[in-house]
Amino acid sequence: MSKPRARTSSRRKSAPATRAARRHSSSAGAPAEPVEPDTRERILAAGAALVGAKGFNGCGLSEILQRAGVPKGSFYHYFESKEDFGVALIERARDEYLDSLRTHLGDRKRSPLARLRSIFEDTRAECESNGPTVECLIPKLALETATLSEPVHAAVKCAYQQWSALIAQVIREAQSAGEVARSHDPDHLADVLVMLWEGAAVRMQIDRSIGPLDDFLAFVFDTLLPARR
Amino acid sequence: MSKPRARTSSRRKSAPATRAARRHSSSAGAPAEPVEPDTRERILAAGAALVGAKGFNGCGLSEILQRAGVPKGSFYHYFESKEDFGVALIERARDEYLDSLRTHLGDRKRSPLARLRSIFEDTRAECESNGPTVECLIPKLALETATLSEPVHAAVKCAYQQWSALIAQVIREAQSAGEVARSHDPDHLADVLVMLWEGAAVRMQIDRSIGPLDDFLAFVFDTLLPARR
DNA sequence: GGCCGGATTAGACCAGTCGTCTAGAACTCC
DNA sequence: GGAGTTCTAGACGACTGGTCTAATCCGGCC
Incomplete structure (x- = not known):
């Protein structure tokens, strides 16, 4: 029953987008794109939006590709299968999110606690403007497919570990700066924050x-973190 | 785009299970079912297992029905559509869970805090024995379909509100009994507990x-609730 | 017994699924 | 200019999805 499955993890094969096809208008939306994004990225972007809205199994390849303005034939050039595509989706979302986290957390002009707070408030602001529909792709995909696909599961797990680790790090800094009670174990506290978020x-x-x-913000920053003892 | 969609909300059409269903209990009370469970319930049970494992869109009707030993033609006698079936699935899971909650919380032989703790520890124990794969159907279905289907969304929302309300109630009792710091607002604290869980x-x-x-258990019961101030 | 009418089932139905495959266009490098 | 690689193009196939209509079952009524 199970397909043969071609072991290799994936990992973008090289730099497939040589020069990024100039012509080939057909793109429905994009009005003034300086250099139109390479095909693989277009597929991923369309996929992220659609999967976020309708779930991984809820939308078909054709729909994604149509929205991306990419023909079917190209899909299987960039991805081995829909499952492989799912992994790429998660990796993309994870990298994007963790990068933004690192940017915030690396801002030395602010105190550790302020930095920690900013990463959550930033997302909050984003959700406020884009509407609360903004979907966290990762938990969604996690719940939907993690029980089925080992590669997807691994990608999700890895994302969470890195996330937790970053939070734990800034908590440590905040403790050193005396902004957060030392009674909290940074690693456990980080896990709690991540779970609560x-x-x-x-x-x-x-x-x-x-x-x-x-x-969340009120509880964490007004009640939990400042707690004596 | 959107299908015509048959207006009426759903709500089990009447009493389709003529004799088969011993009036389809619904009042959780039903002790021992001698007669084999009625068809509708069999479909729901099979669906809960399968959807829990593979997601709502991840498994087809045929698979569910085959597992339930029910012919395909019967499905549309009991449910209007797959979506309607999803709603029923949620309502079933919600009723089952809330009933078990009420049982625990109504146990007057224990202190409010002990009762609160027991509902979480109970689930923990269950997960430990059944393996951590045990799926909470509700959040899963919520994330997967809530953006698409209004009825599903409503059912999920309702489930969470009732859940939160039950927790808030026992927190109030615990505060009256001096087991939980009064500084916490019961409603907010309940929401936090639910989110964290x-x-x-x-x-x-x-x-x-x-x-x-x-x-979760360690944080909530060792750190959060006993907090002075 | 003959008939009726609702409950239940069987299976056809087609749109849509993922994935394959062959052609050829576009680009790179010799 | 030509060879070779990368990428695009979309028809195609095998299959499954949810849905629905037409037939069957079965107990009650005259």
Whole structure:
């Protein structure tokens, strides 16, 4: 029953987008793109939007490709299978998110606690403007496919570990700076923050309101972290 | 784009299960079902297992029906559509969970805090024995379909509100009994607990370990609730 | 017994699924 | 200019998806 499955993990094969096809208009949307993004990225972007909205199994390849303005034949040039595509989607979302995290956390002009706070408030602001529909792709894909596909599972797990580690690091700095009670174990506290944030994000989608994110911020920064002892 | 969609919300059409269903209990009470469970319930049970494992869009009707030993033609006698079936799935999971919650919380022989703790520890124990794969159907379906289907969304939302309300209630009792710091607002605290638990459940599936649930228990009952101030 | 009418089932139906495959266009490098 | 690689193009196939209509079952009624 199970397909043969071609072991290799994936990892963008090289730099396939030589010069990024100039012609080939057909692109429905993009009005003034300086250099139109390479095909692979276009597929991923369309996929992220669609999968975020309708789930991984909820949308078909054809739909994604049509939205990306890319023919089917190209898809299988860049990805081995839909599953492989899912992994790429997660890696992309993870890299994007972790990069933004590192940017915030590396801002030495602010105190560690302020930096920590900023990463959550930033997302909150984004959700406020884009509507609470903004989807966290990762938990979504995680719940939907993690039980089925080992590669997807691995990608998700890795994303969470890195995320937790970054938070733990800034907590340590905040403790050194005396901004956070030393009684908290940084690693456990980081896990708690990540879990709570995750839960808030899920709840936000359910309530269709950013209220849960506000609850998160209020609880974490007004109650939890400043706690004596 | 969107299908015509047959207006009526759903709500089990009447009493389709003529005799078969011993009036389809619904009042959880039903002790021992001598007669084999009615068809509708069999479909729901099979669906819960399969959807929990593979997602709502990840498994087809035929698969569910085959597992339930019910012919395909019968499905549309009991449900209007697959979406309607999804709603029923959620309502079933919600009723089951909330009932078990009420049982625990109504146990007057224990202190409010002990009761609160027991509902989480109970699930933890269950996950430990059944493997961490145990799926919370509700968040899964919520993330997967809530953006698409209004009825599903409503069912999920309702489930969370009731859940939160139950937790808030027992927190109030615990505060009256002096077991939990009064500085916490019961409603907000309940939301935080629910979010955190939700996040822990998601994380459990990702880590494939009940570690996150233990982190939850330790954090909530050793650190958060006993907090002075 | 003959008939009726609702409950239940069987299976056809087609749109849509993922994935394959062959042609050829576009570009690079010799 | 020509050879070779990369990428695009989209028809195609095998299959499954959810849905629905037409037939069957079965107990009750005259």
